[in-house]
Amino acid sequence: MSSAAEAPVVQTRRDGDVLVVSINNPPVNALGQAVRAGLLAAIEQADADAAVRAVLIVGEGKAFIAGADIREFGKPAVPPSLPEVCNRLEASNKIVVAAIHGPALGGGLEVAMSAHYRLALPAAKLGLPEVNLGLLPGAGGTQRAPRLMGVQAAAELMLSGKHLSAKAAQAAGLVDKLVEGNDALAAGLAYANELLAQNARPRRTRDIAIATTEETRAAALAELDALAAETAKKSRGLFSPLKIIECARAAVELPFDQGLARERALFTECLNSPQRAGLVHAFFAERETAKIPEAKAAAPRHFAKIAVIGGGTMGAGITVSALDAGLAVTMIERDAESIARGQANVEKVYNGLIAKGRMTEEAKAAIMARYTPSTSYDSIADVDLVIEAVFEDLEVKKAVFKELDRVCKSGAVLATNTSYLDIDAIAAATSRPQDVIGLHFFSPANIMKLLEIVVPAKVAPDVVTTAFELAKKMKKVPVRAGVCDGFIGNRILAVYKQAADYIMEDGASPYEIDEAVRAFGYPMGPFQVTDLAGGDIGWATRKRRAATRDPKARYVEVADRVCENGWFGQKTGRGFYLYPQGARVGQADPEVLAIVDAERARKGVVPRKFTADEIMRRYMAAMVNEGAKVLEEGIALRPLDIDVTFLSGYGFPRWRGGPMKWADMAGLPKVLADIEEFAKEDALFWKPAPLLQKLVAEGKDFDSLNKA
Numbered sequence: 001m002s003s004a005a006e007a008p009v010v011q012t013r014r015d016g017d018v019l020v021v022s023i024n025n026p027p028v029n030a031l032g033q034a035v036r037a038g039l040l041a042a043i044e045q046a047d048a049d050a051a052v053r054a055v056l057i058v059g060e061g062k063a064f065i066a067g068a069d070i071r072e073f074g075k076p077a078v079p080p081s082l083p084e085v086c087n088r089l090e091a092s093n094k095i096v097v098a099a100i101h102g103p104a105l106g107g108g109l110e111v112a113m114s115a116h117y118r119l120a121l122p123a124a125k126l127g128l129p130e131v132n133l134g135l136l137p138g139a140g141g142t143q144r145a146p147r148l149m150g151v152q153a154a155a156e157l158m159l160s161g162k163h164l165s166a167k168a169a170q171a172a173g174l175v176d177k178l179v180e181g182n183d184a185l186a187a188g189l190a191y192a193n194e195l196l197a198q199n200a201r202p203r204r205t206r207d208i209a210i211a212t213t214e215e216t217r218a219a220a221l222a223e224l225d226a227l228a229a230e231t232a233k234k235s236r237g238l239f240s241p242l243k244i245i246e247c248a249r250a251a252v253e254l255p256f257d258q259g260l261a262r263e264r265a266l267f268t269e270c271l272n273s274p275q276r277a278g279l280v281h282a283f284f285a286e287r288e289t290a291k292i293p294e295a296k297a298a299a300p301r302h303f304a305k306i307a308v309i310g311g312g313t314m315g316a317g318i319t320v321s322a323l324d325a326g327l328a329v330t331m332i333e334r335d336a337e338s339i340a341r342g343q344a345n346v347e348k349v350y351n352g353l354i355a356k357g358r359m360t361e362e363a364k365a366a367i368m369a370r371y372t373p374s375t376s377y378d379s380i381a382d383v384d385l386v387i388e389a390v391f392e393d394l395e396v397k398k399a400v401f402k403e404l405d406r407v408c409k410s411g412a413v414l415a416t417n418t419s420y421l422d423i424d425a426i427a428a429a430t431s432r433p434q435d436v437i438g439l440h441f442f443s444p445a446n447i448m449k450l451l452e453i454v455v456p457a458k459v460a461p462d463v464v465t466t467a468f469e470l471a472k473k474m475k476k477v478p479v480r481a482g483v484c485d486g487f488i489g490n491r492i493l494a495v496y497k498q499a500a501d502y503i504m505e506d507g508a509s510p511y512e513i514d515e516a517v518r519a520f521g522y523p524m525g526p527f528q529v530t531d532l533a534g535g536d537i538g539w540a541t542r543k544r545r546a547a548t549r550d551p552k553a554r555y556v557e558v559a560d561r562v563c564e565n566g567w568f569g570q571k572t573g574r575g576f577y578l579y580p581q582g583a584r585v586g587q588a589d590p591e592v593l594a595i596v597d598a599e600r601a602r603k604g605v606v607p608r609k610f611t612a613d614e615i616m617r618r619y620m621a622a623m624v625n626e627g628a629k630v631l632e633e634g635i636a637l638r639p640l641d642i643d644v645t646f647l648s649g650y651g652f653p654r655w656r657g658g659p660m661k662w663a664d665m666a667g668l669p670k671v672l673a674d675i676e677e678f679a680k681e682d683a684l685f686w687k688p689a690p691l692l693q694k695l696v697a698e699g700k701d702f703d704s705l706n707k708a
């Protein structure tokens with residue numbers, strides 16, 4: 001261990017009458033056991049020393065304190081607990097000042113709220129984001145925030161998980177003083193000395209009265225009732241949001257110490273919930289996906305100017321993402337009319353923001369100044385990076401890449417936004433396959449977080465790291481994927497969609513399947529997604545694959561029959577559902593059910609009943625089994641890459657952590673047993689992945705591969 005690692009994570013030193021307590025626990029000063037113990041010792045030292053008149057808490061590095069150490073959740077608790085530390089801090093007979101210059105989140109803000117005075121610098125970010133981890137503020141935050149900022153504002157802060165700027169935090173009552181600059185120590189010392197000069201006394205948040213009259217109390221409780229009703233609707237199966245409101249209610253109804261006890265009990269319930277495990281897994285998984293083998297080998301290439309080929313929905317969405325990331329973008333289309341449409345597609349996004357009051361005309365003009373429309377490839381000779389987003393056809397894409405090879409400067413990164421085509425073949429159309437990579441954006445590309453970075457055989461490592469750097473600039477969640485039909489996401493999707501089709505033909509209606517999938521936590525079921533995306537897209541893919549489909553594989557034709565009627569979903573007013581008068585929520589369609597019946601009859605299928613649980617067992621088993629195959633083939637680096645793909649791009653409920661985490665929590669032996677049971681009906685489709693069999697045989701789970 002280096003000496004830096006051995007240095008105490010909490011250090012104290014005297015500066016005049018002030019005991020400076022600085023927390024130095026990189027990267028974010030999380031409140032691990034050593035920090036908690038250090039803080040407790042520091043406050044005891046201050047109280048015991050008559051020469052100390054004030055305590056100043058500061059964080060070293062970029063953060064004040066980013067909260068509890070998330071890695072400790074789920075492990076046995078080691079004292080002192082954070083509530084104990086916060087209570088001790090608040091009880092101090094010296095004045096305690098927190099000087100906040102960076103993130104003060106979760107437990108970090110709870111420490112600050114237990115201090116007697118709070119100072120913030122411009123880069124401070126204050127928030128109680130525990131809800132994002134399936135938790136609630138568990139170190140007094142649910143009792144202290146309402147006392148400082150009002151019950152409703154505190155509940156909203158805790159429910160949203162939002163970070164407040166220094167200014168907003170002051171306006172909300174969380175911060176007493178704002179100071180310019182970034183020197184928390186100097187500003188904190190000045191403030192502490194100023195307070196001492198004024199003879200300021202310890203000022204304890206716990207002593208602030210809330211809702212003192214019958215009227216204010218009733219009003220606060222009524223506000224919480226309304227918030228609870230809204231939250232129950234919005235939080236869709238999430239456990240902690242309603243517990244947060246219960247805590248806020250306790251802040252109004254109970255004395256402080258009883259409120260704390262209530263918070264503790266509810267925090268423990270949240271901590272022990274599987275949702276917490278799923279959400280914490282998601283938090284770390286999203287940070288792990290950028291850790292790729294190429295990162296050690298190669299620094300990214302420089303890029304500032306980029307080109308986007310194609311101004312359709314995808315090309316325009318990518319252009320907006322790039323412009324928002326501060327890049328200069330040249331958009332190429334084949335003729336004047338198409339480029340005008342491309343530009344209009346880009347402007348539409350910004351005009352929408354202006355209409356909602358979220359952007360000014362000036363800001364739009366400043367962004368559009370970095371946008372250049374063009375109909376000539378020669379105008380992109382000097383760009384650093386190109387993203388092709390033309391029609392999804394191998395020959396069309398190869399022709400584009402031949403042109404790019406002709407015009408682009410040496411060393412330019414050439415990326416294709418294909419969603420399933422063979423990128424090795426696209427790279428082979430150029431004389432520089434080492435520069436060619438896949439960037440699979442999801443629609444709408446300016447909104448969806450997922451970016452599959454698809455790594456073909458001959459690509460240079462620094463092109464891969466450049467793609468990850470681009471993702472970071474665009475604030476996307478990048479996942480490294482290998483080349484295969486559909487990469488990680490669409491390949492697995494194709495298989496569980498097939499499972500849904502089988503369930504439909506065997507007896508469940510598309511509506512029952514969608515309902516089961518929604519009840520599992522997805523925002524939409526697979527047939528609703530088809531209707532939203534347009535049934536014609538999948539139909540074209542099925543036709544393309546027809547020639548190579550295994551004749552022994554079961555094939556359900558219901559979707560083809562639906563498409564043959566011209567029912568492509570929302571855009572045509574009907575698909576699997578009816579959308580009368582442009583409705584966005586579909587209604588069940590008896591004619592679709594008649595098609596399903598006719599197909600069952602034609603195939604001699606006697607329909608049987610499926611419970612929601614049976615539907616989900618099959619749906620998830622298909623997903624996990626294909627996920628295991630994707631891992632085995634090296635298409636995904638780790639199970640967590642699959643999890644992040646589905647969380648960020650396919651609506652998988654975040655609190656379940658992703659399909660592979662779900663499988664670990666359900667138990668791999670159970671998932672395998674399901675697959676083996678289903679294989680009795682269709683051994684070809686339900687062929688267990690050897691990796692899944694191996695893990696079960698060894699008594700391991702997918703997570704063991706994340707750590708390997």
Ligand code: 3H9
Pocket residue numbers: 027028030063066067068069070071082083103105106107108110129130133135136137138139141284287288
């Ligand atoms: C809580 O406080 C509960 C209490 O109420 C009650 C307790 C009784 N712990 O995000 P980044 C790591 S719940 C451990 O890439 P950024 C992170 O994994 C907590 N590790 O940087 C990464 O590690 P690596 C409430 C943490 O600059 C590295 O730090 N707090 C923690 O983009 C850098 O992170 C939160 O939910 C942590 N708390 O963003 C805040 N936080 O380098 C969660 C981060 O190995 N954190 N790491 O990949 C954040 O929102 C962001 O990390 C932050 C920095 C804004 C702080």
